[in-house]
Amino acid sequence: MQVMMMHLSPAAGRRRLRRAFGGISLAWLCSVVVPAALAVSGPPAALAMSEKKEIELGAKEHQKVIAQFGIYKDAELAAYVDRIGQKIAKVSSRPSLEYTFTVIDDDMVNAMALPGGYIYLSRGLLAHMNTESELAAVIGHEIAHVTEKHAIRNQNRAQGYQAAAMLAAILTQQGALMELGELGSAVLLKGHGREFELEADRVGAGFMARAGYAPDAMLKTIEILKSNDKLEYAHARIEQREAQVYHGFLSTHPDHDRRYEKAILAAGELGENYGELVPPDEFLEKLNGLGWGDRKQVGVVRRNVFYHPKLGIKVNFPQGWRIGSTQKGIMGLSTVGNAAMEVRGGRLYKGATPTSYVAEKLGMQIREGQELTIDGLPAFLGVANRYESTFGPRPTRVAVIFDSRRRQAYIMTGAGKHDLRKVADDKTFIRTIFSFARMTKDDFTTAKTPKVQIVRAEEGTTFAALAAESPITNYAEDRLRVINGLYPQGEPSPGQLIKIIQ
Numbered sequence: 001m002q003v004m005m006m007h008l009s010p011a012a013g014r015r016r017l018r019r020a021f022g023g024i025s026l027a028w029l030c031s032v033v034v035p036a037a038l039a040v041s042g043p044p045a046a047l048a049m050s051e052k053k054e055i056e057l058g059a060k061e062h063q064k065v066i067a068q069f070g071i072y073k074d075a076e077l078a079a080y081v082d083r084i085g086q087k088i089a090k091v092s093s094r095p096s097l098e099y100t101f102t103v104i105d106d107d108m109v110n111a112m113a114l115p116g117g118y119i120y121l122s123r124g125l126l127a128h129m130n131t132e133s134e135l136a137a138v139i140g141h142e143i144a145h146v147t148e149k150h151a152i153r154n155q156n157r158a159q160g161y162q163a164a165a166m167l168a169a170i171l172t173q174q175g176a177l178m179e180l181g182e183l184g185s186a187v188l189l190k191g192h193g194r195e196f197e198l199e200a201d202r203v204g205a206g207f208m209a210r211a212g213y214a215p216d217a218m219l220k221t222i223e224i225l226k227s228n229d230k231l232e233y234a235h236a237r238i239e240q241r242e243a244q245v246y247h248g249f250l251s252t253h254p255d256h257d258r259r260y261e262k263a264i265l266a267a268g269e270l271g272e273n274y275g276e277l278v279p280p281d282e283f284l285e286k287l288n289g290l291g292w293g294d295r296k297q298v299g300v301v302r303r304n305v306f307y308h309p310k311l312g313i314k315v316n317f318p319q320g321w322r323i324g325s326t327q328k329g330i331m332g333l334s335t336v337g338n339a340a341m342e343v344r345g346g347r348l349y350k351g352a353t354p355t356s357y358v359a360e361k362l363g364m365q366i367r368e369g370q371e372l373t374i375d376g377l378p379a380f381l382g383v384a385n386r387y388e389s390t391f392g393p394r395p396t397r398v399a400v401i402f403d404s405r406r407r408q409a410y411i412m413t414g415a416g417k418h419d420l421r422k423v424a425d426d427k428t429f430i431r432t433i434f435s436f437a438r439m440t441k442d443d444f445t446t447a448k449t450p451k452v453q454i455v456r457a458e459e460g461t462t463f464a465a466l467a468a469e470s471p472i473t474n475y476a477e478d479r480l481r482v483i484n485g486l487y488p489q490g491e492p493s494p495g496q497l498i499k500i501i502q
Helices: 010-021 051-069 075-090 132-147 150-157 163-183 193-210 216-238 258-270 280-286 354-361 426-434 441-446 463-468 476-483
Strands: 100-104 111-114 118-122 300-302 305-308 313-316 322-326 329-333 339-347 366-374 377-389 392-403 408-416 452-456 497-501
Touching: 051 100, 051 111, 051 118, 075 100, 075 132, 075 280, 111 132, 118 132, 132 193, 132 216, 132 280, 150 193, 193 216, 193 258, 216 258, 216 476, 280 497, 305 329, 305 441, 339 426, 354 366, 354 377, 354 392, 354 408, 366 392, 377 408, 377 426, 392 426, 408 426, 463 476, 476 497
Parallel strands: 100 118
Antiparallel strands: 111 118, 300 305, 305 313, 322 329, 329 339, 339 408, 366 377, 377 392, 392 408, 452 497
């Protein structure tokens, strides 16, 4: 992430914008968003649900999960994940249950489980794993949610809620609690999620140990995912915004919790002769070519240049800006979030000129402007008194560029959060406007979807140098450290296999 799709329609748009610019979510250690927040102790009556009913419930919702996220198309990787999952499931407390393991096509760091043995891991989560044992820890944790019937026990806590409503929250994941409304999302967030999450850690560690994996990998995996949380908090402070953390991960798994660590390692004593079954280098090679970023993305950023193949254009945004896709085009947001620029396409109509297009099509009242050329194309450059922006109606720098051959207009608008009369970042907007250019054949090659690549570090390799070449748009150096398990200050060792994004 990376280039994200940001829908700027009212409620959904604001949520998607936060997702695009807010960093990676840390909701993986949760069977479901709502049930994980509704945990209760003891053997509730809901455990009386028959296994047949449990399987039927999971099978019904499985189709909705697939429709929501899609299956990641890599048969070899899917088979590998399934082999690990089935191996752990066979030594679980419910080995006769038929488990289904699915890699979903989602860039968020996430894993989840439905009743009846349906378990999902996102490709975004896989990109953060560095050993097979770490992956086994995630799978063991999710299997434990199934064997301990956490979702069903939580349903008992939420008496009066329909199962469909509970599972709808599973489907929507990151936005679920924002959509609940009438179900009382604020109340649900005050549940006892820590209890079931820690139980799943402990039980899952026992399962993975019996399958031959070192249980301390559970601790390592948790540290990797906590690093995501810490990274998000750090960047939220810089950007003066609220951290987008959906699972309270740091509160459920505090640093240096010795009792918790002892419990995990004690659970591992159930196994014998465990270790790293697959060498780390061999595991990493299995991730080579893994997709990176939003599957709905429409472009890619390289060195602050956003390439938009569908529109056939490229724009060079200022250094440090966060850049992503919107439903209509491109958006760049300044480092502290006080300025934003949008680029979108529009259809030409007969007899239009760039000047008339601004008034008639966009409905702008222009206080100053001129016709000129940009990238050899006829254009209009001006300032509108007020125009709808990311921050609401603001004085706006606008450019409209005509490409008659494609019968396409390109609209570029820039506004500031605190602008009342003047456009404070006008010089920056103008520089960005004049960076506009049509993509060349080489540009289309450059704009291919980013993927995880496995490379061997050389003497002097640093994450700063790798970040400079990375298509990751926001905090690339930190993000590379996180996915390699070396956050916050680690560097690769010479000869070490590491993940980069290309």
